[in-house]
Every structure is written in C-alpha cells, then in structure tokens.
Amino acid sequence: MSDNDSKYPSELAERFQVRLPEGMRDRIKAAAAENNRSMNAEIVHALQLYLDFDFEKHPSATMTEEQKEEISETYHRILQERLMEKMVQAGWKQPED
Template sequence: MSGKAGRGADQFMVRLPEGMRDRIKAAAEANNRSMNAEIVATLEEKYPRPVLIEEEIAKADALLAKILADPNTSDENKRLLALLAEETKRLIRRRRT
C-alpha cells in the first residue's frame, strides 16, 4: 500500500455477513494490526495498484547501478548488462509510441 490512509481517506460502509467481523478481528489480531488495516491489506492483495512502468524502470536502473558498481562483476557481465538495459529501454520507448 502506498502511504498510510488517514481520516481524510476514502471511506466505504459495508455490511458484513454474520461471523465475518469476528474472522476479520481474529486475523487482525494474529497479524498485529487493526481491523481496518487487515481489511485494506486483504483488498490490496486482491486488487493491487496498477504497475507504473516508470517506477519499474527506476527500480531496474537502481539494481543495474548496484550490480555495475560491484567490484566482483566482471567487465563482460557489465557490458552485457548495459546492452540488456539499453535494449529494454528501446523496446519500452517503441511500445509507448
């Protein structure tokens, strides 16, 4: 979940079938969180936030930089990784158009 929901967050009233509140409460206690946090976590699993390609590219770039900076990474592997990164970016740019 991105950020904490607060009092200003969207609210949605829902009627629960008999016994469900108790099951949610038990799960929340087992996971050391509030019932609201338990419900939100369950909904996040079922309805994940759409993946933003820009965020994934940034993660990949960070990982690539870490690998390239590692003194144990061979020059050949660095060369191949750089080629792979450029080709991936080229394909992404081409797909956007």
C-alpha cells in the first residue's frame, strides 16, 4: 500500500498560493456562502467558468466600438434610474436646484 492510498483527495490535489487584492477574500467568502460552496470550490468554479468561456464567440467580439459604447451608455442609464428609484423608495428626497 502506497502513501497516497491513505490520503484524502484534497491532500493529493495540486496547490497554488495566490495574493488577493484587498476585499476580494470577503467577496469570495460571500459568494461561496450564497452558493453553498467552500471558498476553494467557489474559486475553482469561477476559474473553470472563465477558462471554458469562448471569448471569440461572444457577441461583443464582432461589435463595433460605437455599438459597445451605446450598450455601455444604456447600461449606465438603467443603473442610474434604478438607483434613483431605490433611493426614493427609501425616503430620499432629491435636492431642489
């Protein structure tokens, strides 16, 4: 019987240490809790999604810069509108000019 036969799979897995920017650990922890995964499983899942994504088939790969800019402006306008709605719902009153 070899030494590897008595080890858990996690003890045999390849390890890699990484330095995270400030705040990222907390974001990973929150995402892992939300998805009922360990932090390690959440990181592996995110990396797998990234590595499997076919960037050349993504619609943005064939968009013109003008189309990308229009989408970006629309996205930011919608976000701003939703933020204002939430603020008003929370009782915030917009200052008068």
